[in-house]
Amino acid sequence: AKVALAILSVLDADALEMAIAAGDKAAVARAQGVGPKLAQRIVSELKDKVAGIAFAPKGVPLPEGGAGTLEGGVAEDAVSALVHLGYGRAEAYSAVMRVAGTLAPETPVAELIRAGLRELGK
Structure with a gap:
């Protein structure tokens, strides 16, 4: 229970x-008391359980910021670009979701990527 609370913190x-879902054990290992071996075990044991959960499809309202939607799957494209730049999928997703709520729905993907990079650099 303590490990679960540490991860959720x-x-x-x-x-x-x-x-x-992305197999990002480094993100899980950031929690206090969770080393690389435990993080790997958590990710591998829970991967099958989250595989059946559908993530939000393109064009649905973003969870944070309440600014509506981004057009044409721009958020998904920005997350993909940040992952290709070397960031973890969960880390990139979290950064994009935080900044997406502050941007207009017609924001181009390049601007969202730049905003995501600024957020990750904080």
């Missing part, structure tokens, strides 16, 4: 779900 439920 570092990652919110959505970020944890993304980290497990």
Whole structure:
């Protein structure tokens, strides 16, 4: 129970779900008391359980900020770009979701990527 609380103090439920789905053991290991071996075990044991959970489809309202939707799957494209730049999927997703609520729905993907990079650099 203590480990679960430690993980949830570092990652919110959505970020944890993304980290497990992406196999990002480094994100889970950021919690106090969770080493690389335990993080790997948590990710591997829960990966099958989150595989059946559908993530929000393109064009649905974003959870944070309440600014409506981004057009054409821009958020998904920005997350993918940040992952290709070397960031963990959960970390990239979390950063994009935090900044997406502050931007207009017609924001181009390049601007969202720049905003995500600024958020990750904080």
